[in-house]
Amino acid sequence: xxxxxxxxxxxxxxxxxxxxxxxxxxxxxxxxxxxxxxxxxxxxxxxxxxxxxxxxxxxxxxxxxxxxxxxxxxxxxxxxxxxxxxxxxxxxxxxxxxxxxxxxxxxxxxxxxxxxxxxxxxxxxxxxxxxxxxxxxxxxxxxxxxxxxxxxxxxxxxxxxxxxxxxxxxxxxxxxxxxxxxxxxxxxxxxxxxxxxxxxxxxxxxxxxxxxxxxxxxxxxxxxxxxxxxxxxxxxxxxxxxxxxxxxxxxxxxxxxxxxxxxxxxxxxxxxxxxxxxxxxxxxxxxxxxxxxxxxxxxxxxxxxxxxxxxxxxxxxxxxxxxxxxxxxxxxxxxxxxxxxxxxxxxxxxxxxxxxxxxxxxxxxxxxxxxxxxxxxxxxxxxxxxxxxxxxxxxxxxxxxxxxxxxxxxxxxxxxxxxxxxxxxxxxxxxxxxxxxxxxxxxxxxxxxxxxxxxxxxxxxxxxxx
Numbered sequence: 001x002x003x004x005x006x007x008x009x010x011x012x013x014x015x016x017x018x019x020x021x022x023x024x025x026x027x028x029x030x031x032x033x034x035x036x037x038x039x040x041x042x043x044x045x046x047x048x049x050x051x052x053x054x055x056x057x058x059x060x061x062x063x064x065x066x067x068x069x070x071x072x073x074x075x076x077x078x079x080x081x082x083x084x085x086x087x088x089x090x091x092x093x094x095x096x097x098x099x100x101x102x103x104x105x106x107x108x109x110x111x112x113x114x115x116x117x118x119x120x121x122x123x124x125x126x127x128x129x130x131x132x133x134x135x136x137x138x139x140x141x142x143x144x145x146x147x148x149x150x151x152x153x154x155x156x157x158x159x160x161x162x163x164x165x166x167x168x169x170x171x172x173x174x175x176x177x178x179x180x181x182x183x184x185x186x187x188x189x190x191x192x193x194x195x196x197x198x199x200x201x202x203x204x205x206x207x208x209x210x211x212x213x214x215x216x217x218x219x220x221x222x223x224x225x226x227x228x229x230x231x232x233x234x235x236x237x238x239x240x241x242x243x244x245x246x247x248x249x250x251x252x253x254x255x256x257x258x259x260x261x262x263x264x265x266x267x268x269x270x271x272x273x274x275x276x277x278x279x280x281x282x283x284x285x286x287x288x289x290x291x292x293x294x295x296x297x298x299x300x301x302x303x304x305x306x307x308x309x310x311x312x313x314x315x316x317x318x319x320x321x322x323x324x325x326x327x328x329x330x331x332x333x334x335x336x337x338x339x340x341x342x343x344x345x346x347x348x349x350x351x352x353x354x355x356x357x358x359x360x361x362x363x364x365x366x367x368x369x370x371x372x373x374x375x376x377x378x379x380x381x382x383x384x385x386x387x388x389x390x391x392x393x394x395x396x397x398x399x400x401x402x403x404x405x406x407x408x409x410x411x412x413x414x415x416x417x418x419x420x421x422x423x424x425x426x427x428x429x430x431x432x433x434x435x436x437x438x439x440x441x442x443x444x445x446x447x448x449x450x451x452x453x454x455x456x457x458x459x460x461x462x463x464x465x466x
Contacts, residue, residue, distance in 0.1 A: 030058055032049040034049075045069050047070070059086030059088045067091070068089060070093045072094070076099045076100070079102070090111050090112060091116070092112060094116045103125060108132055113136045119139065121142065124145065134157075137161075139162045149171060151173060153178075154176065154177050164185075164186070169192050170191065183207075188211045198218065205228055207230045209231030214237035224247065226249060230253075232257060235257060240263050248270060248272060257277065264281075275300075282307070287309060290314070301345070302322075302324040310326070317338070323346045327348070327349070330352065339363050343366045350370050355372075360387075364383070365387060369393060370394065373393050378395075378398045378400060380401065383406055387407050389413075389414070399422050408432075412440045413441045417454075420457065428463045
């Protein structure tokens with residue numbers, strides 16, 4: 001009986017000792033690692049199947065160095081909280097730690113040169129990672145959706161950083177990009193909503209499309225003078241961005257570049273800039289004054305649409321006033337347009353409620369669809385000889401409009417051109433009555449909702465000159 005109890009006790013102790021050994025192996029994570037040759041005398045960790053919370057990758061396997069973490073080696077592991085890599089590892093493979101949802105701390109060692117595509121993407125708990133001075137490349141989407149990552153500093157000597165590398169890192173507050181980097185790629189920091197501080201190197205030449213889009217906490221950024229290209233939407237939705245200096249070598253303000261930057265004041269447009277793209281400053285509510293120099297040879301549509309504090313505009317460029325250019329700028333009261341402008345396009349000043357007067361350049365030949373519709377403060381308008389055409393609904397609902405001066409060169413007044421201009425009583429026409437009658441005028445078509453050229457305006461006196 002005593003011998004039986006002794007045997008049972010010994011078996012229990014052996015079992016306990018075995019359990020400690022197994023658990024110890026699981027704690028380090030080494031027992032569930034698979035390695036393969038890297039082809040150069042070292043090994044790649046190709047798969048980890050364990051459930052340890054804290055994993056340490058060994059520096060050697062079979063007496064040879066572990067040089068890389070393979071593609072998807074730890075991907076989608078829900079158990080890991082921290083991982084420590086040896087100083088022998090030089091490369092983190094594609095999606096190596098992707099979707100490790102609880103991983104919060106990473107020690108990369110001091111030799112890593114390459115972090116590949118999506119290496120740490122969707123590591124939503126990741127808050128701490130050391131970046132060695134050896135790092136040369138960060139791949140596309142490498143840290144995308146790492147919501148708790150607070151800061152990142154790319155070391156001197158780094159050569160490339162990939163598209164979307166930090167996209168949706170909503171907890172990222174500070175970023176430093178090292179000297180030597182010449183390009184910030186597309187969507188690099190898109191939707192990094194907590195980003196407040198960015199340090200860019202003097203070597204930078206290009207900022208990609210969407211690079212800082214919806215970085216809603218970014219209040220200031222110093223763009224190096226050497227930057228020659230900033231992609232479309234690069235700063236769109238940066239609601240706190242209050243001021244920006246455009247680099248001297250920049251020639252184009254791309255489409256929607258600053259759209260939705262509600263705190264932004266209008267930057268100085270220097271002489272090297274020749275184009276302002278569509279929606280470049282749309283929704284910039286803090287802009288109060290705009291000056292467009294003569295060196296700008298191309299203006300897109302919707303450029304200042306919904307700039308609700310915009311009060312004063314001077315356009316020295318001879319390009320057409322594009323579609324929706326000042327649409328819904330409901331504080332706009334002063335507009336100066338230079339001679340040489342040949343057309344005012346559709347909806348250009350639509351719903352500019354405060355616009356009470358505007359001098360139409362003598363070079364303007366046409367006014368487009370709803371160009372001045374709903375300008376309820378506008379009282380009179382004068383067109384010069386050479387003017388040809390008033391578009392559909394061009395002055396529809398200009399309820400304060402009283403007089404219009406038209407030249408003898410007008411050939412068409414489209415449907416609804418002066419519809420619902422309740423106070424319009426006088427048209428001064430610089431031609432004969434016969435010429436007036438020969439002008440093609442829009443007529444109502446109820447089926448298509450088309451209005452007479454003067455629908456709802458009441459009686460209009462036409463004064464002829466000849």
